[in-house]
Amino acid sequence: MSNKIGNVWIFIEQEGGKIANVSLELVSKGRELAAKLGVATEAIFLGGDLSGGVDTLHHYGCDKVYMVESGKLEPFTVLPYAKSIVDLVKEHRPNILLFGATNKGRELGPRVASELMCGLTADCTDLQIDDFDDKVNKKQYKNKLMQIRPAFGGNIIATIVNTWEDPQIVTVRPGVMKLDDPDTSRKGVCVKIKPEITSTETVVNVIERVQQEKEVDLQASQIIVSGGYGVGGQANFKLIYDLAKTLGGDVGASRAAVDAGWIDHDHQVGQTGVTVRPKLYIACGISGSIQHRAGMSDSSKIIAINTDPDAPIFSCAHYGVIGDLNEVIPKMIKAFKSKV
Amino acid sequence: MSYTVIVFVKQVPDTQNITGEAMKPDGTVNRAALPAIFNPEDLNALELGIQLKERYGAKLIVGTMGPPNAAEVLRESLYRGADETILLTDRAFAGADTLATSYALSCCAKKIGKFDLILCGRQAIDGDTAQVGPQLAEKLKIPQVSYVENVEELTKKRVRARRSIEGGFEVVECPLPALMTVVEANDPRPSNVKKIMLYKKAKTRTELSKAHSDANYTDAELLKEEEDNLRKVGLWIEELSASDIGADVERIGLKGSPTKVKNIQSVVLTGADFKVVDPTEAGVNSLMHELIEDHTLG
Numbered sequence: 001m002s003n004k005i006g007n008v009w010i011f012i013e014q015e016g017g018k019i020a021n022v023s024l025e026l027v028s029k030g031r032e033l034a035a036k037l038g039v040a041t042e043a044i045f046l047g048g049d050l051s052g053g054v055d056t057l058h059h060y061g062c063d064k065v066y067m068v069e070s071g072k073l074e075p076f077t078v079l080p081y082a083k084s085i086v087d088l089v090k091e092h093r094p095n096i097l098l099f100g101a102t103n104k105g106r107e108l109g110p111r112v113a114s115e116l117m118c119g120l121t122a123d124c125t126d127l128q129i130d131d132f133d134d135k136v137n138k139k140q141y142k143n144k145l146m147q148i149r150p151a152f153g154g155n156i157i158a159t160i161v162n163t164w165e166d167p168q169i170v171t172v173r174p175g176v177m178k179l180d181d182p183d184t185s186r187k188g189v190c191v192k193i194k195p196e197i198t199s200t201e202t203v204v205n206v207i208e209r210v211q212q213e214k215e216v217d218l219q220a221s222q223i224i225v226s227g228g229y230g231v232g233g234q235a236n237f238k239l240i241y242d243l244a245k246t247l248g249g250d251v252g253a254s255r256a257a258v259d260a261g262w263i264d265h266d267h268q269v270g271q272t273g274v275t276v277r278p279k280l281y282i283a284c285g286i287s288g289s290i291q292h293r294a295g296m297s298d299s300s301k302i303i304a305i306n307t308d309p310d311a312p313i314f315s316c317a318h319y320g321v322i323g324d325l326n327e328v329i330p331k332m333i334k335a336f337k338s339k340v
Numbered sequence: 341m342s343y344t345v346i347v348f349v350k351q352v353p354d355t356q357n358i359t360g361e362a363m364k365p366d367g368t369v370n371r372a373a374l375p376a377i378f379n380p381e382d383l384n385a386l387e388l389g390i391q392l393k394e395r396y397g398a399k400l401i402v403g404t405m406g407p408p409n410a411a412e413v414l415r416e417s418l419y420r421g422a423d424e425t426i427l428l429t430d431r432a433f434a435g436a437d438t439l440a441t442s443y444a445l446s447c448c449a450k451k452i453g454k455f456d457l458i459l460c461g462r463q464a465i466d467g468d469t470a471q472v473g474p475q476l477a478e479k480l481k482i483p484q485v486s487y488v489e490n491v492e493e494l495t496k497k498r499v500r501a502r503r504s505i506e507g508g509f510e511v512v513e514c515p516l517p518a519l520m521t522v523v524e525a526n527d528p529r530p531s532n533v534k535k536i537m538l539y540k541k542a543k544t545r546t547e548l549s550k551a552h553s554d555a556n557y558t559d560a561e562l563l564k565e566e567e568d569n570l571r572k573v574g575l576w577i578e579e580l581s582a583s584d585i586g587a588d589v590e591r592i593g594l595k596g597s598p599t600k601v602k603n604i605q606s607v608v609l610t611g612a613d614f615k616v617v618d619p620t621e622a623g624v625n626s627l628m629h630e631l632i633e634d635h636t637l638g
Contacts (some may be wrong), residue, residue, distance in 0.1 A: 077512075078474070078484060103506050107486040107521075110474035114442060119598030122469035132602055146602065151467055153355030157605045164598035203483050204514040207500070211508035223637070247637060271468075280636050290607055301636050303627070304614070314614055319627060323619025331621055335628040340638050 022100030048074025119162030223249025230285020270295035288313025381461030419531035435594030442475035
């Protein structure tokens with residue numbers, strides 16, 4: 001067996017040929033990991049019609065793209081994707097395989113890892129390369145992937161290592177890895193693969209599919225004004241919308257506000273919503289549960305408005321306004337309008 | 341009874357209602373402060389199983405892997421409408437990651453033998469991984485349908501289900517046997533009072549032996565007789581060890597788990613190091629001024 005370690009692979013998720021943001025975030029992170037390991041960054045790109053996407057992947061920094069095209073890969077179902085990926089992994093043995101922790105990634109990753117008898121860590125929020133000294137089993141590992149994720153409802157952060165044979169497989173939360181700028185001068189290799197998909201894999205038939213655009217794409221927002229249970233009611237969310245509109249931002253919400261039915265789930269920030277890192281995050285009437293903070297604490301500037309000085313949201317805030325949002329928000333709108 | 345439906349469930353610490361006392365000062369989890377509950381989405385899976393039983397006629401078997409106390413979620417399943425229950429319990433299962441867990445559950449499903457559907461909750465609230473369902477399907481080489489909201493139709497050979505996808509839903513059809521993971525899309529029925537009266541007496545072998553030793557009985561024959569009686573009236577919770585389900589010891593528990601925890605840090609609130617802004621007009625004005633000055637706004 002050769003000692004040469006495999007490359008870093010990223011599963012590229014697409015819908016109708018459009019590459020998911022999280023996949024590009026993972027290409028950025030994958031390049032960083034590959035540089036540390038001295039290996040290449042490679043994409044596995046599967047679907048029915050992938051024309052156009054390959055250049056994008058090269059621009060974001062993939063040295064090689066395995067382009068797996070087949071009509072049997074559209075619409076997405078798990079088994080044909082899993083079979084194609086498992087075949088490729090067995091042939092090339094990558095060191096690391098990254099999936100986005102989207103609905104698709106979270107149903108596909110486990111199927112792939114189970115068949116390969118590999119470890120899998122879900123929903124990572126950070127990845128690093130480090131050595132691992134397994135004191136329990138008295139074994140040392142060099143240059144392993146540190147798979148960092150929250151657990152226990154976000155109350156702990158665990159660092160997990162896969163000690164079996166490569167690849168080290170993880171799913172990674174969308175929005176947490178920084179997206180590098182593409183460089184259109186970058187070129188790379190494209191390897192076209194005809195997958196061997198048989199009737200064993202095409203047993204799940206999609207009969208109907210209804211998909212709507214999200215009401216709001218918070219991950220793309222630079223300014224987010226979020227409301228929590230302290231907003232007090234659906235009608236009062238108008239204040240949050242007013243401030244967001246004045247500042248040129250979008251509206252977010254805590255789980256409590258969504259569960260109360262005041263605003264749609266598309267707006268939810270946090271562990272069961274989206275992870276965001278805008279330039280400015282204004283938390284209005286949000287107590288700041290650990291689950292909420294997990295989704296916004298990397299924002300560049302955080303303003304917390306809350307009547308309770310002990311609210312945990314203040315622990316991650318840069319500015320704290322201890323007061324009633326019903327009085328503070330109109331003052332903010334007035335102040336902003338008078339200055340711009 | 342034409343179908344056999346297996347529901348795999350998990351007993352979990354209630355991480356959704358965590359208080360300050362749940363974390364010890366050294367950063368470890370104080371399990372004693374967290375009540376053990378029926379994993380919420382597993383209740384949705386059980387509810388779907390009960391609905392299928394009502395609509396099509398099915399034998400509903402509920403299984404779980406865990407410590408002896410996990411028998412509690414099995415009794416709760418009986419209170420809601422399960423027909424049979426199985427507790428996988430063995431020290432050798434301890435420390436299992438999702439791969440080792442799904443292998444153990446696959447041995448259990450094979451031990452049950454013929455089944456049409458396996459239902460699991462999408463994910464458990466202690467780890468939120470959502471991996472065991474798909475991995476179990478792979479171990480059994482059966483198709484999987486994740487994020488199921490409801491079953492539209494079940495026939496002898498196929499199941500048609502509606503599942504949630506990003507921004508919408510899909511209706512898919514697949515042959516049986518199949519595994520489905522279920523999301524929070526139904527309202528799990530509460531326990532039935534009559535069933536509680538009946539099934540609160542349901543016991544595992546460990547529980548029965550403990551009752552005997554507590555009463556200073558040591559008669560093995562009596563124990564066996566009582567077990568047979570409980571079985572006859574449907575009050576027996578089958579307790580199976582790793583060897584009972586024919587599991588390879590190298591593939592279960594800590595040994596069968598490729599992932600190891602390197603370290604765990606508790607998420608501590610850092611000191612409140614924020615700039616206090618007065619909720620007055622002057623305070624808010626200077627805040628907005630600062631944000632415009634540093635180009636965060638405007």
